[in-house]
Amino acid sequence: MTQRLTRNDVERIATLARLELSDAEKDLFVRQLTEVLEYAEQIQSIDTTGVPPTSQVLSKQPADRDDTPRPGLSNAEALANAPDPSPHTGLFRVPRVIG
Amino acid sequence: MSTPPFQTAREIRDAVTTGRISAVEVCQASLDRITATDGRLNAFLTVAAERALTRARAVDAAGPGKPGKGSGALAGVPIAIKDNISTRGLRTTAASRMLKNYIPPYDATVIDKLDQAGAVIIGKTNCDEFAMGSSTENSAFGPSRNPWNPERIPGGSSGGSAVAVAAGMTPVGLGSDTGGSIRQPASLCGIVGLKPTYGRVSRYGLIAFASSLDCIGPLTRTAHDAALALSVLAGPDSRDSTASREPVADYVGALSGDIRGVRLGVPRTMLEQGVHESVRGCFYSALEILKARGAEIIDIELPHAPYAISTYYFVATAEASSNLARFDGVRYGFRAEGAHELKEMYEKTRREGFGPEVKRRIMLGTYVLSAGYYDAYYLKAQQVRTLVRRDYDQAFEKVDAVAMPTSPTPAFKIGERIDDPLELYLVDVFTVSANLAGLPALSVPCGLTHDRLPIGLQMTGRPFDEATLLRIGDAYERDTHWWKECPAI
Numbered sequence: 001m002t003q004r005l006t007r008n009d010v011e012r013i014a015t016l017a018r019l020e021l022s023d024a025e026k027d028l029f030v031r032q033l034t035e036v037l038e039y040a041e042q043i044q045s046i047d048t049t050g051v052p053p054t055s056q057v058l059s060k061q062p063a064d065r066d067d068t069p070r071p072g073l074s075n076a077e078a079l080a081n082a083p084d085p086s087p088h089t090g091l092f093r094v095p096r097v098i099g
Numbered sequence: 100m101s102t103p104p105f106q107t108a109r110e111i112r113d114a115v116t117t118g119r120i121s122a123v124e125v126c127q128a129s130l131d132r133i134t135a136t137d138g139r140l141n142a143f144l145t146v147a148a149e150r151a152l153t154r155a156r157a158v159d160a161a162g163p164g165k166p167g168k169g170s171g172a173l174a175g176v177p178i179a180i181k182d183n184i185s186t187r188g189l190r191t192t193a194a195s196r197m198l199k200n201y202i203p204p205y206d207a208t209v210i211d212k213l214d215q216a217g218a219v220i221i222g223k224t225n226c227d228e229f230a231m232g233s234s235t236e237n238s239a240f241g242p243s244r245n246p247w248n249p250e251r252i253p254g255g256s257s258g259g260s261a262v263a264v265a266a267g268m269t270p271v272g273l274g275s276d277t278g279g280s281i282r283q284p285a286s287l288c289g290i291v292g293l294k295p296t297y298g299r300v301s302r303y304g305l306i307a308f309a310s311s312l313d314c315i316g317p318l319t320r321t322a323h324d325a326a327l328a329l330s331v332l333a334g335p336d337s338r339d340s341t342a343s344r345e346p347v348a349d350y351v352g353a354l355s356g357d358i359r360g361v362r363l364g365v366p367r368t369m370l371e372q373g374v375h376e377s378v379r380g381c382f383y384s385a386l387e388i389l390k391a392r393g394a395e396i397i398d399i400e401l402p403h404a405p406y407a408i409s410t411y412y413f414v415a416t417a418e419a420s421s422n423l424a425r426f427d428g429v430r431y432g433f434r435a436e437g438a439h440e441l442k443e444m445y446e447k448t449r450r451e452g453f454g455p456e457v458k459r460r461i462m463l464g465t466y467v468l469s470a471g472y473y474d475a476y477y478l479k480a481q482q483v484r485t486l487v488r489r490d491y492d493q494a495f496e497k498v499d500a501v502a503m504p505t506s507p508t509p510a511f512k513i514g515e516r517i518d519d520p521l522e523l524y525l526v527d528v529f530t531v532s533a534n535l536a537g538l539p540a541l542s543v544p545c546g547l548t549h550d551r552l553p554i555g556l557q558m559t560g561r562p563f564d565e566a567t568l569l570r571i572g573d574a575y576e577r578d579t580h581w582w583k584e585c586p587a588i
Contacts, residue, residue: 010462017420017465018427019458020446029462035521036463040409043483044475053481054488056311057297057537058341065337077204081431092429097441 005034105267105585108176108324115175115217116162122175126155126219129177132268133221136588141243142262144182145190146222151177154219161217171217172331178213179263179272182223183230184315185304186210189220193306194238195228197426197433197452207304208336209273209315216331221269224259228454229423230275230308232256233283233526234516237456242513245288246586247552251510254284257318261288264318266588271328272318277308278411279505279530281316282542286505286555289544289584291572292318293325296563297537298343300329301336309418310341312411312534321582322543322572326350329565345563353566354573359393361571363558364498366401373528375508381546381554382504388578389502389571397498401490404532406483411531412524413467413480420464426452459520488536495561500568503529505542505555533559541568544581553584 010029014021021029079085084093114120130148137143155175162170180186183193185203187210192198206214213220227237235243235258245253246266253262257274261284264272274281276294285292293316300315307313317328330350336342365386370379386396428434428448435451438444453461467476494501507528516523533540538559545556556575560568576582 005466009466013462013466013469016469017461018424018442018445018449019453019461020450021458022450025455025458029459032459032520033463033466036412036524039521040412040476043406043409043413043479046403046406046483046486048479048482048486051482051485053478054484054535055481056341057488058343064340073204078430080204081201083428083432083434094429095438095440095444 005030005037105320106270107321108173108270108319108327111176111270112172112174115158116170122155122158122219123152125175126151126177126221129221129269136266136268139244139249139588140246140262140266141241142224142259142266142268143179143222144192144194144225144240144259147189147220150189151219151221158217158219171215172327173213174217176218176271177221177269178218179221179224179260179269180210181226181257181260181272181274183226183275183306184209184273185306186220186223189223191223191306192240193229194226194240195452195454195457196239199239199433201432203304205304208301208338209332210304212331224263224272226259227256228457229306230256230277230280231419231456231460233279233523235259235284236513236517237454239454244513245510246588247289248510250512251552252287252513254287254506254510256280258284260318261285261290261292264288264290264320265586267585270320271324274316274318275305276314276316276534277312277415278534279527281318282505282530282540282555282557283526285318285542286557287510287553289547289553289581289586290318290320291322291325291544291582292316292542293329293565294533294540295329295333295565296539298341299539299563299565300332301334301339301342303336303338307422309415310422311418312415314534322541322569322576323351323354325541325572326354326569343563348566350566350569353570355570356574356577358389358571358574361394361500361567362397362498363389363394364397364399364494364501366399366404366501366503368400369404369503369529373507374504377509377546377548378504378507378554382556385545385556385575386502389575392574392578394571399494399498399501401494401501401532403483403486403490407487407532407535408524408528410480410483410487411527411535412463413476414484414535416460416464417468417477418464420461420468423457423461428452456520484535487532491532491536491538491559499560500571501559503557503559505529505557509548509552509554529557538562539565539568541572543572543575544584545579546581547584
């Protein structure tokens with residue numbers, strides 16, 4: 001299982017994560033992520049046959065509330081922190097989506 | 100020697116509710132202390148002086164009887180809030196460039212609860228960016244400094260709140276703990292830190308890092324104050340489905356000083372390697388004191404504990420990569436300039452908005468969740484997480500709490516480990532397993548090194564049994580002076 005990450009791997013992961021990286025960051029992450037993965041590889045040695053995964057630790061069912069409407073943020077409040085709001089349409093503005 | 104101890108939350112509350120001092124006077128003293136010391140320590144990212152004084156006046160006015168007589172479990176008590184906890188109308192940055200100018204439109208549930216209890220929020224404290232780190236060096240706004248030695252880290256990620264309490268700026272700080280981020284800075288700053296059971300305190304309004312691990316909890320000078328704070332913070336919340344409906348115990352009432360017959364488990368094999376000599380010494384001395392008070396010390400094994408860090412860094416980064424996908428430059432927060440189409444805008448925004456450690460963890464998390472690696476890394480880690488939990492289940496069949504050091508070393512120097520992320524991850528060796536298992540854990544001061552750097556004793560308990568941990572911590576304080584020690588800042 002152990003394998004060094006390549007620069008291609010790092011570029012592929014960065015694309016999945018929507019993260020632009022500089023050349024220096026790519027080199028750094030190839031080295032650092034490989035180091036972390038090599039260390040963390042130790043869990044492969046544990047026999048987990050038949051062990052169920054733990055995704056959360058709550059022993060009881062989550063507490064659901066009644067599905068009744070209640071007030072949320074106003075449109076103005078929701079737009080207040082937006083980098084490029086369009087207050088008169090009440091929308092978030094973004095650069096063009098289709099090239 | 101050290102300066103006299105700072106006032107505890109209990110002392111302040113008692114003085115305010117009996118009218119011996121006003122909340123405004125207490126608030127002003129806190130603000131003055133910040134002015135005098137924080138230029139050297141960088142605990143606060145935002146000091147909300149006017150907001151705090153207005154709030155203090157309201158506490159004084161709301162008190163029963165004459166003015167200057169507040170009410171509530173934390174009446175007039177100044178509190179420092181880690182800057183990843185949302186405060187309505189008060190800038191909340193998560194110590195990230197991404198949220199540098201973000202003003203939350205709502206309060207976290209814990210903020211509502213503190214308000215109702217009469218507490219006075221003084222400001223927002225520095226931390227590692229998005230709570231990712233163990234030194235507060237990953238803040239976009241510069242590191243916080245340890246009041247015991249400003250050349251050293253205060254620990255992290257809740258470093259600013261720990262510094263605020265240790266330096267006497269506020270008696271209580273709020274932090275969040277995903278892998279040790281309350282307990283480790285508490286230990287390194289010589290104060291008390293409590294990570295509650297997962298679900299004991301609502302996470303509504305906490306900026307998410309790893310949702311199955313994150314817990315909000317208090318940093319204080321005494322176990323009694325931690326009990327007082329937890330009794331305010333704990334409880335169900337209709338806005339957080341993971342907030343437990345388990346009844347809230349009487350934490351303050353549990354502090355009887357009596358620990359006769361309490362069984363404390365010690366995983367001795369974990370202490371054989373990689374633990375600083377002074378940490379080991381203080382830890383075993385602390386066990387002797389607890390034993391003299393009637394606790395029984397029992398050897399236990401946590402066979403999968405050595406794998407907890409690896410497990411943690413797979414689980415936590417996977418969840419982080421998913422949680423941090425929301426920072427896209429559209430609805431709130433930073434947006435990079437100059438992008439001509441949407442995908443480019445996302446990528447540039449995240450490049451410029453996130454710091455190096457956050458990027459590293461997003462990368463690792465994205466990798467372990469990606470096609471072809473999910474089973475080998477993420478699923479495998481979730482299975483080992485089950486084994487870590489079972490170790491504790493088995494231990495709790497014969498003991499009431501597990502004792503370990505909080506941190507394997509005292510505070511290291513700022514900059515010393517910044518280039519070696521793996522080495523920095525390893526400092527979480529004693530803290531991460533409580534998060535993976537969802538258990539409560541308490542760190543209390545248990546000594547100082549020869550050059551006066553604090554050391555912490557950690558106790559981990561059964562789910563929702565914070566009361567036993569606080570009772571042990573309080574009993575320990577009754578026989579020791581470490582909690583009274585103050586840095587000469």
